[in-house]
Structures are given as structure tokens and as C-alpha cells.
Amino acid sequence: MFRHIGRKVRGLAVAFCTVGMLGSIGAGVALYLTKVLQLIPCLAIGIGGVVVSWICSWLMYCIGDAHVKIERLEDKLIPKPAYAEYLATNNANRGTCEICGRTTDLIDAKIEDKMGVRFRKVCRECFAANNCQEAN
Numbered sequence: 001m002f003r004h005i006g007r008k009v010r011g012l013a014v015a016f017c018t019v020g021m022l023g024s025i026g027a028g029v030a031l032y033l034t035k036v037l038q039l040i041p042c043l044a045i046g047i048g049g050v051v052v053s054w055i056c057s058w059l060m061y062c063i064g065d066a067h068v069k070i071e072r073l074e075d076k077l078i079p080k081p082a083y084a085e086y087l088a089t090n091n092a093n094r095g096t097c098e099i100c101g102r103t104t105d106l107i108d109a110k111i112e113d114k115m116g117v118r119f120r121k122v123c124r125e126c127f128a129a130n131n132c133q134e135a136n
């Protein structure tokens, strides 16, 4: 619904401009032909409506176009396949080892020894050195 909204806003700006211009010209002509207003106010409505529609559509188009370009830039800066792979393979279990204090990828370890059973997040080396089991 809101994906690629920039393109939709750009399209809406063009539609808004077209409808606004035709509508104000039509309103000016209709008001003149039905003798509701004099020629000058009708010309003002027609011409003023065209100018206002045109200028307002610039703003809408500008916002939509900026979004499209930001989206394009984002696609270049974050290559999607690599990013998806990164998210899929990245182990979020990263931090400080609770034994040696190194910051690295951690393993949820179950440590069983004469002091009892405890669960720690440890690095690979501490995992091997302390005869740990994976706790999952």
C-alpha cells in the first residue's frame, strides 16, 4: 500500500495539476457563460486556478521525486541480496564473553562442574576450554 510511495505522489502531482488546471478553466468559463460573474473575475478564476494548481503540483512532485531518489540511493548503499544474507547468517548473539571478557561471537553455554550447573554466554575458546555444552 505504501511501498514506492514516491512514484504514487509524483503521479498524484501530475493528476492534481491536470485536474486543477482543467477545473479552474472550466469553472471560469462556466461562471462567465451562466452570467454569474463578470469577465474579469472569471478570467482571474481561470488563470489563477491554473497558476495555483501548477505551483502546488511542484511541491507535491518535489516530495515524491525526493522519495524516489532516496529509495534509489538506499538501494545502492545497501545491496539487498547481501543485506538479506547478512541478516540471515548474522548471529545476533554477539557481545562480551562472560569468562574472558573478549568481545566476539558468543555461544550460549551450559557449564557443569563441581560448583554446579550454570549458564553463560562465552566465546568459542572459553567454550572449548571449560568443557561446556550448548544450552538450547
Ligand SMILES: [Zn+2]
Pocket: 097, 098, 099, 100, 101, 102, 122, 123, 124, 125, 126, 127
Ligand atoms: Zn572467553
